[in-house]
Amino acid sequence: MDLLKGLVQTSDIKIVLLVIDGLGGLPLKSRGETELESARRKNLDSLAKRSILGLINPIDYGITPGSGPAHLALFGYDPIEYTISRGALEAAGIDFALQRNDVAARINFATIDKDGVVTDRRAGRITTEKNIELCKKLSSIKIEGVEVFVRPVKEHRAVIVFRKEGLSDRVSDSDPQDVGKPSLEVKALESKPEASRMASLANDFIKEALRTLQDSHPANAILLRGFAAPPSLPAFKDIYKLKSAAIATYPMYKGLARLCGMDILKTGTTIAEEFKTLKKEFKNYDYFYIHIKGTDSAGEDGDFKRKVKVIKEVDKQISRLARLKPMTLAITGDHSTPSLLKAHSWHPVPFLLYSPYCRPDKSCSFTESECVGGGLGQFPSVKVMSLLLAHSLRLKKFGA
């Protein structure tokens, strides 16, 4: 990143990074097609013929990334060096201004049975209205010596922020990450008073919350994860000299973009509206990050057909990009989310780069298997940013 920073120059060529969340997939049976391969891809394939393809490796071989590190890598931040826990991401996503002493955590409203065993980690995906109502209830809980904020995000997701001098975020989750297990006790992950203090406050809050929610089935429990102090990431304009903007429908992705110094553009809830926003704002920024959520959600639900349908919809909207020039365009995912696995996975992600200065390869369609033979080969996601800058003529020569 220091190397890049020293070489960056400005240019008229804009950069668009289209992230189709969880794009990479798997066939449901041996030698079958992945979600991307079985989708109708008229526009993507036509673009592939004029582009260079490859596969990106989000973190490292065999490593399954969360959304945070996977996105940071795409934005050019080393995902091992720069870590953002879920809590800080969620807080940024709802525009909650974290302060220096804060520790934030992600809340899932969940269902537990009479023995305290988690039976649904998402409380049947309660409505956002219900979520707002429950957060209001939880906000009335008082824990001595600490200020606590509980804020709704969407559906079953909320954020909790603990504000007190001398708290550490080095504590474990209460979320057991699986049904059939009881909620876990929050434990200090380092032997410092700041960590044990944080763990104890969190456990106190959870205890009170269970009491408060006892009649709110299916949302009769909360699971906390990703305790995090506010991170500090160098901003896009400082490293890359880019006026940057994010177009996303889900809070967490907006939060992530904001942490990198991007402006968050007002948009609608559909893919079509996201592309319309891009068109409208095209002249105002150097760099656009567009995030499509539906592919990942469908993959996580194991819904192969729905994931195919979202890809088809993206393909349809791609045609809107044709007249936006001059532009360097990357189409990829942050990670793979194969419906077969109903989860994020470690598989490398299809990557397409279009630019007037790309060296086209022999690829004729945008699929996992064509990407294998693409001219970019397989490379780490953290290199995407330098490729985008280079193809936009935004990097000077290194050395004489």
Next chain:
Amino acid sequence: MDLLKGLVQTSDIKIVLLVIDGLGGLPLKSRGETELESARRKNLDSLAKRSILGLINPIDYGITPGSGPAHLALFGYDPIEYTISRGALEAAGIDFALQRNDVAARINFATIDKDGVVTDRRAGRITTEKNIELCKKLSSIKIEGVEVFVRPVKEHRAVIVFRKEGLSDRVSDSDPQDVGKPSLEVKALESKPEASRMASLANDFIKEALRTLQDSHPANAILLRGFAAPPSLPAFKDIYKLKSAAIATYPMYKGLARLCGMDILKTGTTIAEEFKTLKKEFKNYDYFYIHIKGTDSAGEDGDFKRKVKVIKEVDKQISRLARLKPMTLAITGDHSTPSLLKAHSWHPVPFLLYSPYCRPDKSCSFTESECVGGGLGQFPSVKVMSLLLAHSLRLKKFGA
């Protein structure tokens, strides 16, 4: 490099690295052919069938290298760790023996208008004869307290060396790197007296030079860049146990080779003469670096056809290699110089490795697109040296 050094052994198999400068290209229009792809390549293609191909990445994804770092990488030196500024390169290239206290810089003779604005950074590429005459004039300039040497290189290029105890090379260029801008003041890049002393001496010299050259239009100005104290690179014979030689027609490349401890072989000015020199000296060395300049110059001039022609000429001369045995041969470029961009670029470079011990792949011709599918994949240039040593059976086993 330490790993390699510990494994090196001797062998009878000689190594030839043929660097076709700026070899990698781009098609002029989408889905067209690159310079290499449209050249007649009878011998290169025949060799490709018995070789293994790949693509090399000079510095890192998206990074456009200068000739210095691109060559250092090919010679096995980490191009980020070992940096050589242009001045030291040029001085070495004309056999000027830099001393410990020297600071050298590259001179471009240039044209400025009456307002001091640069209108041609190369003074219309004046003849070498004119250059020699002007350097003699500039050599008569006296600046108090410092010894100054001005030496011609070729066409519009020259070298200046400042010799004085207590000078630093941490100063900025006077070359604005673009026409339409005035020449820049040389400034200290660190707050040490050595740097401000150097800057001040350089500015004094430039002022005197403008006076001296005022009637020498188009070469009525000088632009200085790449101030450099002599670098220290470990020598080929010490790291690789190789008796090494360079065959090059342009000074800078000879200079680079000399910095690595190679002997510089006397040769002619044509590609044919370079190959004749190789044949003649083949028995006397373990390692040969042959440099072909014409491809890069044509690329920088945006002359697609001329670049194709130089590649054709190289192809013709390749046949002379057939009887030189036993040999491990790599054919590649230091970087790409697409005619389309009229400049060095970040695109990976075609790479061919022939050795009795290479594992041939399915490649049938030596082109960018065939290299994409080559058996070596895409890899960093800095790994070329260990591949050459390995294929020449010059590396022992690592570990028991």
